[in-house]
Amino acid sequence: MKVPILELKPAYEELRPELDAAYRRVMESGWLLLGKELEAFESEYAASVGVKHCIGVANGLEAMQLLLMARGIGPGDEVIVPSHGYIATWLAVTHVGARPVPCEPDPQTYNLDPARIEPLITKRTKAILPIHLYGQTADMTAINAVAARHGLFVLEDAAQSHGARCHGREAGALGHAAGVSFYPSKNLGAMADAGAVTTNDDGLADKIRHLRNYGSKVRYQNDYLGMNSRLSELQAAFLRAKLPKLAEWNARRVKLAARYREKLGALTDLTLPSVAPWADPVWHLFVVRTAQRDALQRHLAAAGVGTQIHYPVPPHLSRAYAGAGGKRGDFPLAEKFADEVLSLPIGPHISAHQVDHVCDAVRAFFEKA
Secondary structure: OOEOOOOOHHHHHHOHHHHHHHHHHHHHHOOOEOOHHHHHHHHHHHHHHOOOEEEEEOOHHHHHHHHHHHOOOOOOOEEEEEOOOOOHHHHHHHHOOOEEEEEOEOOOOOOEOHHHOHHHOOOOEEEEOOEOHHHOOOOHHHHHHHHHHHOOEEEEEOOOOOOOEEOOEEOOOOOOEEEEEOOOOOOOOOOOOOEEEEEOOHHHHHHHHHHOEOOEEEOOEEOOOOOEOOOEHHHHHHHHHHHHHHHHHHHHHHHHHHHHHHHHOOOOOOEOOOOOOOEEOOOOOEEEEOOOHHHHHHHHHHOOEOOEOOOOOOHHHOHHHHHHOOOOOOOHHHHHHHHHEEEEOOOOOOOHHHHHHHHHHHHHHHHHO
């Protein structure tokens, strides 16, 4: 049996009529940017998250970058970011000229640890940028409390958490604003790069609408030093077709995660994901940990099981940030996770039978060991 880590075609097969209709609707309209499809998606997605504003942009990285720009964060400023996670979060900070200040994660959930934030705050700190990693939100109640004490902006990286909840509130509505990715592999994925900003702040939303379009809301009248970062009509139409399925697809992921936890829970050499009592994760990824990660990955590949490492190189050890002087030992938790994490297949089109095959292969590895 083959169990791929990711397949995108089954989503199209399930929604073929809706997605084909979306394509035809846009092509027949003759309007490809900043039109009715985008306006409709922005309204529908904002309603689904529970915020006043959604502003479609080109991708998740630029969503975060635009928010930092809109807040006036730049050279000389600092933004607290997770030490463990995808480098895009750090890049958004760097691209506006500010300095990312890494904060180690909660060892149970892998998300930014609120208890570690306060010692990192200086007079230069302007924002906290937590990632809702692997589909479980960070502890936003605690993070917001720290931010409130110090007057800091809270920007969520909600790229992996469409539909996830913290104390009953949805990711993307938990801070002052959020950057969202609709990369094809996400729980709500477009057919190419796509992203959005969500917020309840009227002024911030208005400025983002300028900034995403060269700093202009009226053609050839530029109010800000903006960017070209627009969510196309075609991707907005595809996302509109998929959005009504998001809750159902997330529910399928939840069932598969429960199956993994039931069937692998007895393995003492394998650490399974931990869920906070206030969290409702959507299982963008199902990430396990073991000191024998590389050997387990090879074993699973031989059994036809696809896996991936999210993420193998902590940002502070990447070549991109070599000039910042980071070295091994600076962030031991991030480094340990990079050496041990392994993502098992999960998604709305993975079957229970496939999960059972993965679990059988994992158990066989540890029984032989």
